[in-house]
Amino acid sequence: MNGFDRGSVFSVPVYGSDLSARSNATNTHSANTQTIADFQQFVTEFRENESFIYRDRLRANCLRKEWTLEVEMGHLIGWREDLASRARSEPGEVLPLFEIGLRNVARNLLFPTASTPEERIEKQQAVPEIQLQLQSGSRLMQFRELGATNISRLVRLPGIVISASVLSSRAIRLHLTCKSCRHVTTQDVQGGFSGFQLPRKCAAPAPPGEPKDCPLDPYVIVHDKCTFVDQQTIKLQEAPDMVPVGELPRHLILSCDRYLTGQVVPGSRVIATGIYSTFQQGKSRRDTPVALRTPYLRVLGLEIDREGASGSGIRNFTAEEEEEFEKMGKESDIYEKFARSIAPSIFGNGDIKKAIACLLFGGSKKVLPDGMRLRGDINVLMLGDPGTAKSQLLKFVEKVSPIAVYTSGKGSSAAGLTASVQRDPQSREFYLEGGAMVLADGGVVCIDEFDKMRDEDRVAIHEAMEQQTISIAKAGITTILNSRTSVLAAANPVFGRYDDMKTPGENIDFQTTILSRFDMIFIVKDEHNEQRDATIAKHVMNIHMNRATDSSTVGEIDLEKMKRYVSYCKARRAPRLSTDAAQKLSSHFVALRKQVQQVERDNNERSSIPITVRQLEAIVRISESLAKMELKVEVLDAHVDEAIRLFKFSTMDAVRAGNLEGISHSELREEVESIEKELRQRNKLGVGRTLPYSSLRNYFVTQRGFTNHAFDRCLSVLERTDVLQFLQQRRLVRRIAV
Numbered sequence: 001m002n003g004f005d006r007g008s009v010f011s012v013p014v015y016g017s018d019l020s021a022r023s024n025a026t027n028t029h030s031a032n033t034q035t036i037a038d039f040q041q042f043v044t045e046f047r048e049n050e051s052f053i054y055r056d057r058l059r060a061n062c063l064r065k066e067w068t069l070e071v072e073m074g075h076l077i078g079w080r081e082d083l084a085s086r087a088r089s090e091p092g093e094v095l096p097l098f099e100i101g102l103r104n105v106a107r108n109l110l111f112p113t114a115s116t117p118e119e120r121i122e123k124q125q126a127v128p129e130i131q132l133q134l135q136s137g138s139r140l141m142q143f144r145e146l147g148a149t150n151i152s153r154l155v156r157l158p159g160i161v162i163s164a165s166v167l168s169s170r171a172i173r174l175h176l177t178c179k180s181c182r183h184v185t186t187q188d189v190q191g192g193f194s195g196f197q198l199p200r201k202c203a204a205p206a207p208p209g210e211p212k213d214c215p216l217d218p219y220v221i222v223h224d225k226c227t228f229v230d231q232q233t234i235k236l237q238e239a240p241d242m243v244p245v246g247e248l249p250r251h252l253i254l255s256c257d258r259y260l261t262g263q264v265v266p267g268s269r270v271i272a273t274g275i276y277s278t279f280q281q282g283k284s285r286r287d288t289p290v291a292l293r294t295p296y297l298r299v300l301g302l303e304i305d306r307e308g309a310s311g312s313g314i315r316n317f318t319a320e321e322e323e324e325f326e327k328m329g330k331e332s333d334i335y336e337k338f339a340r341s342i343a344p345s346i347f348g349n350g351d352i353k354k355a356i357a358c359l360l361f362g363g364s365k366k367v368l369p370d371g372m373r374l375r376g377d378i379n380v381l382m383l384g385d386p387g388t389a390k391s392q393l394l395k396f397v398e399k400v401s402p403i404a405v406y407t408s409g410k411g412s413s414a415a416g417l418t419a420s421v422q423r424d425p426q427s428r429e430f431y432l433e434g435g436a437m438v439l440a441d442g443g444v445v446c447i448d449e450f451d452k453m454r455d456e457d458r459v460a461i462h463e464a465m466e467q468q469t470i471s472i473a474k475a476g477i478t479t480i481l482n483s484r485t486s487v488l489a490a491a492n493p494v495f496g497r498y499d500d501m502k503t504p505g506e507n508i509d510f511q512t513t514i515l516s517r518f519d520m521i522f523i524v525k526d527e528h529n530e531q532r533d534a535t536i537a538k539h540v541m542n543i544h545m546n547r548a549t550d551s552s553t554v555g556e557i558d559l560e561k562m563k564r565y566v567s568y569c570k571a572r573r574a575p576r577l578s579t580d581a582a583q584k585l586s587s588h589f590v591a592l593r594k595q596v597q598q599v600e601r602d603n604n605e606r607s608s609i610p611i612t613v614r615q616l617e618a619i620v621r622i623s624e625s626l627a628k629m630e631l632k633v634e635v636l637d638a639h640v641d642e643a644i645r646l647f648k649f650s651t652m653d654a655v656r657a658g659n660l661e662g663i664s665h666s667e668l669r670e671e672v673e674s675i676e677k678e679l680r681q682r683n684k685l686g687v688g689r690t691l692p693y694s695s696l697r698n699y700f701v702t703q704r705g706f707t708n709h710a711f712d713r714c715l716s717v718l719e720r721t722d723v724l725q726f727l728q729q730r731r732l733v734r735r736i737a738v
Contacts, residue, residue: 032097035083035086035094035097036097036098036100036101036104037101038080038083038101039083039097039098039101039102040101040104040105042054042076042079042080042083043055043058043069043101043102043105044105046075046079048075054069054071054075055105055109057069057070058102058105058106058109058130059106059109059110062106062109062110062127062130066259067106067127067128067129067130067131067258067259068130068131068132068133068258068259069102069130069131069132069133070133070134070135070301071098071132071133071134071135072135072136072137073087073134073135073136073137073138074136074137087154088138088153088154089153089154090152091152091153091154091275091300092152092275092277095132095275095300098132099129099130099131099132102130102132103127103128103129103130106127106130107126107127110126110127111126129172131257131258131259131260132300133259133260133300133301134154134273134300134301135273135301135303136154136156136273136301138154138156139156140156140157140158140271141155141156141157142157142158142238142242143157143159143238143242143250143252144238144250146252146276146295150276151276151277151278151295152275152276152277153275153276154273154274154275154300155273155274155275155276155297156271156272156273157236157252157271157272157273157274157297158239158269158270158271158272159236159237159238159239159252159269159270159272160236160237160238160239160240160267160268160269160270160434160439161234161235161236161237161264161265161266161267161268161269161270161434162235162236162237162251162266162433162434162439163234163235163266163422163431163432163433163434164232164233164234164235164264164265164266164431164432165232165233165234165424165429165431166232166429166431167230167231167232167261167262168230168231168232169228169229169230169231170189170228170229170230170231170257171189171221171223171226171227171228172188172189172227172228172229173186173187173188173189173226173227174186174187174188174189174196174221174226175221175222175224175225175226176198176199176219176220176221176222177219177220177222178202178204178214178218178219179214179215179218179219179220180202180213180214180215180218181202181204181214181218183202183203183204183214185199185203185219187199198217198219198221199219200216200217201214201216201218202214202218202219229257229258230257230258230261230262231255231256231257231261232255232256232257232260232261232262233253233254233255233256234253234254234255234256234264234299235251235252235253235254235433236251236252236253236254236270236272236297237249237250237251238250239269240404240405240439241404252295252296252297253294253296253297254272254274254296254297254299255296255297255298255299256299256302260299260301260302263302263304264302264304265481265482266419266432266433266434266438266481267434267438267439267441267481267482267483268304268305269304269305269403269441269442270302270303270304270305271302271303272297272299272301272302272303273299273300273301273302273303274297274298274299274300274301275297275298275300276295276297277295277296277297277298278293278294278295278296279293279294279296280293280294281293281294317564317568321564321568322568325564325565325568325569325631326631328565329569329629329630329631329632330630330631334629334630335354335357335626335629335630335642337556337557338357338557338562338565338629339353339354339356339357340353340556341556341557341562342356342357342393342396342397342400343389343392343393343396345392345543346389346392346393346396347535347536347539347540348532348536349388349389349393349524351522351646351649351650352382352393352522352524353393354646355380355520355522355646355650356380356393356397356488357625357629358378358621358622358625358626358629358646359377359378359379359380359397359444359486359488359625360397360400360401360444360566361566361569361570361625361628361629362376362377362378362486362570362621362624362625362628363375363376363377363378363620363621363622363623363624363625363628364376364574364575364576364624364628365377365484365574373467373468374617375466375467375468375484375621376574376621376624377468377484377485377486377621378486378519378520378618378621378622378625379465379486379487379488379489379517379518379519379520380486380487380488380489380518380519380520380521380522381450381489381490381491381515381518381520381521381522382488382489382490382491382522382524383490383491383492383493383498383507383508383521383522383523383524384492384493384498384522384523384524384525384526385492385493385497385498385524385525385526386492386496386497386526387526388524388525388526390448390490390524391448391490393488393490394406394446394448394488394490395446397444397446397488398444398446399559400559400562400563400566401443401444401563401566402442402443402563402566402567403440403441403442403443403444404440404443404444404445404446405436405437405439405440405443405444405445405446406446406448407436407445407446407447407448408447408448408449408452409447409448409449409450409451409452409453409491410449410452410453412436412447412453412457413457414456414457414459414460415435416435416436417435417436417437417445417457417460417461417464418435418437418438418460418461418464418470418472418481418483419432419433419434419435419438419470419472419481420432420433420435421433421472421474421475421477430475430476430477432472432477432479432481434481437461437464437470437483437485438470438481438482438483440483440485441482441483441484441485442484442485443485443486444485444486444487444488445485445486445487445488446488446489447487447488447489447490448489448490449490449491449492450489450490450491451491451492451493451494451509451510458510458514461487462513462514462517464483464485464487465487465514465517466517466614468482468483468484468485469481469482469483470482470483487518489518491510493507493508493509494507494508494509495507497526498523498525512610515610516610516612516614516615517614518651519615519618519621519622519651520618520622520646520647520650520651521650521651522650523653569628569629569631570628572631573627573628573631573632573633574624574628575624575627575628575632575633575634575635576624576633576634576635577620577623577624577634577635578634578635578636578637580637581623581635581636581637581639581640584637584640585616585619585620585623585640585644586616588619588644589615589616589619592611592615592652593611595652596610596611611651611652615647615651618647618651619640619643619644619647620643622643622646622647623635623639623640623642623643624639626639626642626643627639668709668710668713671706671707671710671714672710672713672714672717674706675700675706675710675711675714676714676717676718678700678704679714679718680723680738685733685735686735687735687736687737687738688734688735688736689734689735690727690732690733690734690735691732691733692731692732692733693726693730693731693732693733694731696733697711715733722736722737723735723736723737723738724736
């Protein structure tokens, strides 16, 4: 195997009996010398806009004592295509020569006048080895495309860092001493995971006239005099959107050294450029077969996305796209159009789709002077009856969001959502592996069946939803990971379906602590309405008959454009509140608190959905996301009005649910229970008997003094539980069960 993988020292035989071997070695040496000279010429003479960018950059780095240089492969291709081609196909042979050339150039830049041998030695010692970092614009390869043909080639790979080891020191030059004669020698060790072999025999010449008595394997390593560099092992996983359905995501080990170490944390999205190599796994040769080797990537360059945008380069917009998106943002109905394009195959749910549009764009995150962070991401909870297309909306958001992770409540544990601590089988050290909330940093986490999660698992995401961090204190590891993500959750009520007879608190089995973290809470009911049912049935039939051309099932903005428009708005705009909008919001918040206080007083119980300062911040975030959608830099009054309307439709409706006609829940329930008890006991309406609706109503409302609302509510409950049946357009009531 060539290059870094071999772990051997490059040598040129000088004295040899075979003439052809000597001539080959001479040719190789001259070719290598020529390659080094070509690289030196590139670094010193490459110009861009009349400036020698690499020469100036190398001088600046060396004066700062940073012994590294970042080179763009595109520049090398433009300078000498044959050199760039060799760097791609034989990186293990060519790039060490490039580093030698960099060292020579750095010596000439720092000591241009060195002439005496002493000065030259000082010059050589003053400049250590210089690390080459490559930035390549070549095609991104996926994990599943890497194969045996790519070994020892230069590849560019996107992915998510799921764990990073602690820094370790790797020897690059060993200082060896013979145990017997104290002869000193040095041995270079190449990078990567490959091992090295110490010389079996002592290389010291024998004293004249005396036999050499050094034993086999005479050398020992003097660690204090060896030369070390930092090394770090990183585990890279392919992005969730690249994993085919039903398959596990693939991993690859990355080996970074010197200035590439300590750059990433779990959850970082990176594009790694490096040499695809192999190494022998196992502590000894007996552990694994000789011919079976494990692949890894020896990293030469890392492109890190600090903002958590997609690793597939979704932030690079062409001039035509920018022009198109700016034009889209100026359209007066972009908000309506975007909301209609969300899951167009699902009928209705207009306000929920608008809330999801706000969630995709998000508000503006802020860092206050005292270091406190305010989140900009919006969290939405959909709570309602089965069959109201909640999961389909979640699936659509997973497709349209630039970064998204979909998970189900029952199949998620606290460690899987946040982070887990694993033990490295080789080094036996603990390291962190990020979970779903970390991997979706900068995107959306869709959690289905939110009510089926265990309470202890649900508590794990409290901190991630508000502070947007995940704190870990396990096995001696104490750290904080970023999870700047929105949460879109779908849940069913306690009884499977929403029961109007019960308070929101009895229907919603969540603690106040988690509910206050959701910016919008929608209660989705499956209402029985003949006209609406007919429209939905027609809509569903159209979809099943493959009428894809029907405007009702095709969005006005296609999926890919939506995804890129969301990325564009998030990257380019961070709107702030105007003075008028801020005034309107603060007065509205006071009115909201007053309404909730009134509802609580009427019901004689605390509201299960609290209205706190978090909800005020929620309306601010919704207003900012509406302004961001229209590419505005300031939040206007219209945005605030729409945000307040959305908030009233969602969370405030959920607070007031069941508070009808000024009657408190407890009074209404008592009335309904009394009517039901009397109806069931009355011999007049026995099982199988039929009575006119008007006579029943007359008896209970006029004679017994119950309210109309309680009577109707009781009959509808008994009808739903199949005790009563209405006949002749509700004119007759028949009892069909006990």
